[in-house]
Amino acid sequence: MRFILRRLGFYLIAFWASITLNFLLPRFMPGDPVSRMFARSQDRMQPEQIEALRKLLGVDDRPLWEQYMGYMTNIFTGQMGVSISRFPTPVTEVISSQIGWTLLLGGTALVIAAVVGNLLGVLAAWRRGGAVDSALPPLLVFIGSFPYFWLAMGALYLFGVVLNWFPIRHAFTAGLEPGFTWGFIGDVGAHLVLPALTIVLVSIGGWMLGMRNTMIATNSEDYITMAEAKGLRPSRIMLRYAARNAMLPSVTSFGMGLGFVVGGALLTEVVFAYPGVGYQLLNAVQGLDYPLMQGLFLTITAAVLLANFLVDILYVRLDPRVRSN
Amino acid sequence: MTTAILKQTGTTAAKTPAARKPNRSFVHGILTNKKSLAGMAVMLVFIALALLAPVLFPGDPSRITAMASLEPSAEHWLGTTAKGQDVLALTVHGSRSSLFVGLTVGFASTFVGILVGLASAYFGKFIDEALSLVTNVFLLLPGLPLLVILAAFLPPGLGTVILVLVVTGWAGSARVLRSQALSIRSKDFVAAAVVSGERAGRIMFREILPNMASIVMGTLLACVIYGVGAQAGLEFLGLGDAGTVSWGNNLFWAGNEGALLTGSWWVFVPSGVCIALVAFALALINYAVDEVTNPRLRKIKTPKDTERSASK
Numbered sequence: 001m002r003f004i005l006r007r008l009g010f011y012l013i014a015f016w017a018s019i020t021l022n023f024l025l026p027r028f029m030p031g032d033p034v035s036r037m038f039a040r041s042q043d044r045m046q047p048e049q050i051e052a053l054r055k056l057l058g059v060d061d062r063p064l065w066e067q068y069m070g071y072m073t074n075i076f077t078g079q080m081g082v083s084i085s086r087f088p089t090p091v092t093e094v095i096s097s098q099i100g101w102t103l104l105l106g107g108t109a110l111v112i113a114a115v116v117g118n119l120l121g122v123l124a125a126w127r128r129g130g131a132v133d134s135a136l137p138p139l140l141v142f143i144g145s146f147p148y149f150w151l152a153m154g155a156l157y158l159f160g161v162v163l164n165w166f167p168i169r170h171a172f173t174a175g176l177e178p179g180f181t182w183g184f185i186g187d188v189g190a191h192l193v194l195p196a197l198t199i200v201l202v203s204i205g206g207w208m209l210g211m212r213n214t215m216i217a218t219n220s221e222d223y224i225t226m227a228e229a230k231g232l233r234p235s236r237i238m239l240r241y242a243a244r245n246a247m248l249p250s251v252t253s254f255g256m257g258l259g260f261v262v263g264g265a266l267l268t269e270v271v272f273a274y275p276g277v278g279y280q281l282l283n284a285v286q287g288l289d290y291p292l293m294q295g296l297f298l299t300i301t302a303a304v305l306l307a308n309f310l311v312d313i314l315y316v317r318l319d320p321r322v323r324s325n
Numbered sequence: 326m327t328t329a330i331l332k333q334t335g336t337t338a339a340k341t342p343a344a345r346k347p348n349r350s351f352v353h354g355i356l357t358n359k360k361s362l363a364g365m366a367v368m369l370v371f372i373a374l375a376l377l378a379p380v381l382f383p384g385d386p387s388r389i390t391a392m393a394s395l396e397p398s399a400e401h402w403l404g405t406t407a408k409g410q411d412v413l414a415l416t417v418h419g420s421r422s423s424l425f426v427g428l429t430v431g432f433a434s435t436f437v438g439i440l441v442g443l444a445s446a447y448f449g450k451f452i453d454e455a456l457s458l459v460t461n462v463f464l465l466l467p468g469l470p471l472l473v474i475l476a477a478f479l480p481p482g483l484g485t486v487i488l489v490l491v492v493t494g495w496a497g498s499a500r501v502l503r504s505q506a507l508s509i510r511s512k513d514f515v516a517a518a519v520v521s522g523e524r525a526g527r528i529m530f531r532e533i534l535p536n537m538a539s540i541v542m543g544t545l546l547a548c549v550i551y552g553v554g555a556q557a558g559l560e561f562l563g564l565g566d567a568g569t570v571s572w573g574n575n576l577f578w579a580g581n582e583g584a585l586l587t588g589s590w591w592v593f594v595p596s597g598v599c600i601a602l603v604a605f606a607l608a609l610i611n612y613a614v615d616e617v618t619n620p621r622l623r624k625i626k627t628p629k630d631t632e633r634s635a636s637k
Contacts (some may be wrong), residue, residue, distance in 0.1 A: 014462045025478045055339060094459060141612075145550075145604035147557045150576060150597035157585040157593075165460045280560055281470055285477040288585055300470050308465060 003323070007312045012306045015278030018301040022294050023071050027064075052081060075298065081291035083284075091295035095277065099299065102276030105268065106261025108192060109199035114257065116200070117207025118250055122243045124208065125215030126234075137212070152198040152271040159194060166194045169273040195272045199265065203257070210253060214246040221245075248319055255311030259304035351539060356618035361613030367606035371599070375420040386410070386418035386570050397591050404591040407582035415575050416595040422571035423553055423600070426483070426555030430490040430552030435545045443529040445499075446506030452562065457503070463496035472555065476564040483566045486556060494551050498544040505540045509533050539618040546611040550604045557600055572596040 062070075074080070080091040124133040143151070160168035172187050218224065219242055227237045266278030273279065277296055284292040316323055336429045355361045374381075389409040397404040403412035441460060448540040472493050479485040509515065510533060519529050536542070559565045560573025567574065575596040579585070 010458070010461065011465075013458065014465050017462050018466055022474075025474070133477070141608055142605050145608060146601040147554055147561070147573075147576070147597060149558060149561050150593075150600070153580065153585060153593065154597075157590070161586065259465070262467065266473065267561075270562065278470070281473055285473055293477065297470055297474050300467050304465065304467050318636070 002318060004313060005124055007309060008318040013306055015302065018298065019072065019075055020068075022297060023068060026290060027067075056137040070166050080295040080298070083289055086292075091292050094280065094292060095295055095299050098275055098277050098280050099303070101271070101274060102262055102265055102278060104188075105192060105274060105276060106199075106258075106265045108235075109196040109203070109265075110254075110257050110261050112183055112196065113200040113203045114207055114250070114254055117204040118211045118243075118247070120204070120210025122215055122238060122246075124212045125219060125246075126238050126242070128216070133212070137205070137209055140208060144202050144205045146202075148198070148202050149267045149271050151202060152195070152268060155194055155198050156271060165190050168194070191274075195265075195268045195274055201270055207253070208248070211243075211246060211250055214249050216251065218242045218246040248315075251311060251315055251318060255308045258307035258311070262300050262303045262307075337450075344419050351617060355610075356615055360609045360616070364606040364609030364613065367602055371424065371572040371603055371606075375424050377419055378418045382411075382414040382417055386414040393636055400628055405588070405593050406578065406592050407584065407587070407589065408578075412575075412592055412595060415570055416572070416599060418570045419572040419575050419596060420599065421574065422483075423556065424603070426487060426556045426571070427549050427553035427603070428492070429487055429566075430494060430556070431545055431549030433487070433491045434495040434548045434552075435498050435541065437495040438502050438544060438548075439534065439541065441495070441499040442502030442506050443533060445503045446510045447525060447529050447533065449495045449510075460496045460499045460503070463493075464500065468493050468602070469558070472559060473562065473564060476559055481564075481566060483569065484582055486559060486565055489559070494548055498548055499553075501544055502537065502540065505537045506533055509536050539614055543611055543614050546607045546614070550607050550611075553600060553603055572600050611621060 078092055083089050083091050083094050086094055118135060120132060124130070125138065127133060156168050159165045167190055170191065172184065172191055224237060224242055227241045232241075262277065265276060266276075266281060268274065269276045270282055271280035277300060280297045281293065281300075283289075284296060343437055372475065378386075385473065387410055390411050391401060391405045391409050393405060393407050393409045395405040395409075401411050401413065403416065405411055406415070431526065441456050445456045445460075454631065472489055475489045475492065479489065515528065515532055518532050523532070556571070557573035557576065560571060561577050563577060565571070565573055565577075573596075577594045579589075579596075582592075584590070
């Protein structure tokens with residue numbers, strides 16, 4: 001319990017740090033974001049909205065600490081202002097309409113990469129010097145060396161443009177009515193294949209190598225020798241004795257991977273024009289939509305912290321050593 | 326608990342013979358390792374290309390010299406872009422900015438990591454708590470979105486790119502270096518140095534730091550890989566320094582001019598392959614460093630393995 005509380009405190013501090021960063025950035029950066037933004041959208045904005053925006057981005061005459069308190073109150077009551085590029089939709093509405101796509105894309109890719117990568121790692125460590133162990137790691141490291149967006153664009157060109165197997169942009173075919181019908185789900189699945197596959201391709205190597213190296217250490221433990229001496233089936237020793245104990249570091253990476261899901265899918269979403277939060281973040285940056293930018297960053301951070309906290313709770317469940325300390 | 330003690334005595338015992346000439350055996354190991362030799366050869370080629378770029382392709386590489394979208398030919402080995410620039414000249418000149426930013430970011434973030442890690446390990450207590458907290462917060466904040474936000478608020482330019490990449494990249498190296506420095510901090514010779522009244526700076530940089538040279542090197546390589554890749558990513562998103570010719574900018578323009586949609590793969594392939602080759606070469610050197618310093622990862626058949634393969 002103490003462990004959980006300490007972690008919770010840490011995540012709260014981390015979240016406070018990202019809010020403060022968000023607060024300070026527009027106030028201490030050279031140039032004036034608000035006037036740049038006004039130049040674009042002056043005619044569409046109401047005076048009171050301009051006033052609210054000035055407050056959000058710190059172009060007002062109140063003392064800094066007063067602005068800070070006001071900013072904090074706004075964040076915790078969910079008032080993140082109005083999006084400029086999608087005027088006059090509130091920022092929270094824009095984000096909630098898009099976070100689902102990011103979670104779908106990132107979650108699918110993460111689960112596939114983690115499961116397949118860990119299994120390959122177990123196999124590689126179990127048969128050291130075998131086919132899986134000698135051929136796959138260098139290959140995966142080599143693939144992982146390519147810039148992610150480059151691979152994604154290559155896949156898009158090859159499978160989307162030349163072979164025309166999969167759709168190349170957006171999350172579903174335009175004009176299709178969203179709903180829980182087989183047609184729609186199949187369409188979403190087809191749009192998911194290329195973006196998810198490219199993420200799996202670049203991230204699977206890390207999972208595999210991490211698992212392989214922990215497994216090699218675990219394989220030399222005494223209880224593995226003991227299990228062999230007892231005459232247990234090799235597959236049982238491999239999965240129930242060795243892999244089960246070697247899984248722990250992978251659980252931690254899974255937490256970090258969840259962070260990558262929400263934040264790191266940005267490049268994927270940009271290449272495939274996938275309507276998630278990352279794609280929206282880049283659009284907000286290009287459209288100088290500062291309120292949306294800030295809201296997205298805070299949402300992404302909050303999601304990452306929450307995911308890591310959940311993994312911590314799981315970790316306590318899995319590893320009794322954490323509980324006893 | 327007993328296993329922990331056993332492990333510790335095991336590692337110290339294994340290290341004693343090598344400890345006499347740690348540097349020579351490390352350098353020897355690196356220079357005879359096939360992986361590191363291959364990696365270093367590739368890196369040398371790229372560094373030579375970057376240095377010789379103005380001689381090989383004099384003048385501004387982004388000037389328009391030929392017809393648009395020509396296929397690779399004897400005259401333009403890698404064809405031309407949709408604007409009519411020579412792709413080979415752009416690629417060779419691109420190595421200058423990409424390697425420069427990669428190396429600068431790598432050295433700077435490793436340096437910050439060393440400072441934070443050593444200070445954490447040496448002073449301990451409150452300073453360690455505070456520095457670890459900051460490190461962990463930076464590790465947890467989602468890197469790419471932070472990168473994008475910072476790049477959006479700061480004025481565009483090469484300095485911004487480097488600054489932003491160091492801000493997002495130092496935390497990983499700090500964590501690795503701290504844990505290594507902590508284990509060396511608890512060794513007797515450091516205690517002896519403290520007792521003999523050496524200054525804090527001397528103990529950190531002359532006593533502790535030389536003993537973690539291989540970890541520092543591994544961290545540096547990882548940071549350079551991060552720098553090269555992240556710069557390309559930023560530039561691809563249009564948030565880099567648009568004025569320079571670099572691999573990331575080449576890819577940004579390739580994407581912007583629809584090189585792939587018109588089938589001009591030769592515009593798109595070279596810069597990406599160059600980034601991959603540099604990252605792969607550095608990763609190879611990194612694995613070699615790991616293999617030389619961590620005997621468990623070396624390809625030696627343990628009795629257990631031979632037994633297992635024999636029983637098959």
